[in-house]
Amino acid sequence: MTGGWLVGTVVETRTETPSGRSLVIDVPGWTGNIAGQHVDVRLTAPDGYQATRSYSLASADDSTRVQLAVDRLPDGEVSPYLVDGVEIGDQLELRGPLGGWFVWRPTETRPVQLIAGGSGVVPLVAMLRARAVAGTTAPMRLLYSVRTPGDRFFADELETLDGIDYAYTRQVPDGFARPPGRVTPEDLARLTIPASENPAVFVCGPTGFVETVARALVDLGHDPLQVKTERFGGA
Amino acid sequence: MTQPLDGNALAGTFSELFRFDMTVTEGECRHCNDVTVLARALVYPDPTGFVMRCCSCDEVLLTILVTEKRTWLDLSGIAGLRIPQP
Numbered sequence: 001m002t003g004g005w006l007v008g009t010v011v012e013t014r015t016e017t018p019s020g021r022s023l024v025i026d027v028p029g030w031t032g033n034i035a036g037q038h039v040d041v042r043l044t045a046p047d048g049y050q051a052t053r054s055y056s057l058a059s060a061d062d063s064t065r066v067q068l069a070v071d072r073l074p075d076g077e078v079s080p081y082l083v084d085g086v087e088i089g090d091q092l093e094l095r096g097p098l099g100g101w102f103v104w105r106p107t108e109t110r111p112v113q114l115i116a117g118g119s120g121v122v123p124l125v126a127m128l129r130a131r132a133v134a135g136t137t138a139p140m141r142l143l144y145s146v147r148t149p150g151d152r153f154f155a156d157e158l159e160t161l162d163g164i165d166y167a168y169t170r171q172v173p174d175g176f177a178r179p180p181g182r183v184t185p186e187d188l189a190r191l192t193i194p195a196s197e198n199p200a201v202f203v204c205g206p207t208g209f210v211e212t213v214a215r216a217l218v219d220l221g222h223d224p225l226q227v228k229t230e231r232f233g234g235a
Numbered sequence: 236m237t238q239p240l241d242g243n244a245l246a247g248t249f250s251e252l253f254r255f256d257m258t259v260t261e262g263e264c265r266h267c268n269d270v271t272v273l274a275r276a277l278v279y280p281d282p283t284g285f286v287m288r289c290c291s292c293d294e295v296l297l298t299i300l301v302t303e304k305r306t307w308l309d310l311s312g313i314a315g316l317r318i319p320q321p
Binding site for chain 2: 038039040052054095096098099100101102206207208225228229230231232233
């Protein structure tokens with residue numbers, strides 16, 4: 001649980017995609033977080049107007065540095081500033097870590113299926129990182145639906161991991177067998193851990209994506225209570 | 236209509252109002268008696284607050300309205316809360 005707003009300083013930025021950037025923020029007083037949790041970021045305009053938005057954390061450790069990755073929403077109040085405006089040394093107000101439901105703890109031994117749409121991969125990257133650090137043998141797979149190969153967040157890091165499948169919706173790399181298109185029930189049947197193995201499933205992405213995928217998973221026999229979702233609105 | 240978020244997204248707003256994590260608290264829907272963690276409920280944001288609806292029957296569980304002077308919290312769609320011990 002949180003003790004209110006903390007002030008963090010941006011210490012690193014990285015362009016991830018044509019519309020997205022990751023930020024590392026040093027937050028004195030941060031007490032660490034579990035993979036899958038989020039923070040609220042609050043911006044205050046000179047006239048006192050405040051806007052608060054939630055962002056998932058890609059980091060999951062006990063340091064005071066947190067990493068977010070943000071996709072620019074064309075008419076957003078906060079995301080354009082985080083993607084295009086903020087610079088190293090700038091300060092941001094943060095509150096968190098938040099949310100004890102959409103989380104994965106390294107002590108869990110069940111197989112884990114992660115399913116991401118676009119920048120919904122961010123909290124799932126935290127889970128992949130937490131698993132790698134813990135050295136646990138629990139199987140963990142990711143199905144990552146994204147427009148084009150250039151739109152992948154954390155692409156280099158994901159390349160080094162096993163168990164990652166991609167479903168491109170607009171454009172595929174040369175030689176990629178699956179034609180471009182949205183994730184279908186057939187994709188889920190072919191590329192994800194079956195319900196018979198009783199996996200914990202985490203789905204994160206735009207609301208429409210999450211609802212389509214979650215419904216298809218239940219149709220494939222998954223227990224709705226084992227399919228945890230995080231919708232972030234948008235198209 | 237706004238696209239819904241998960242109850243999970245209200246963790247920060249709830250943290251201003253409650254000492255415990257409301258998103259992992261189980262709530263009983265007064266309308267259909269379904270009991271589940273509030274993280275699974277559907278949240279419809281609007282510029283002044285939030286409406287949280289039951290993931291089983293879609294009736295309103297709670298509303299939060301934020302004004303300059305007060306936060307209005309209406310919990311009348313929830314028959315009871317089951318709060319995990321810390």
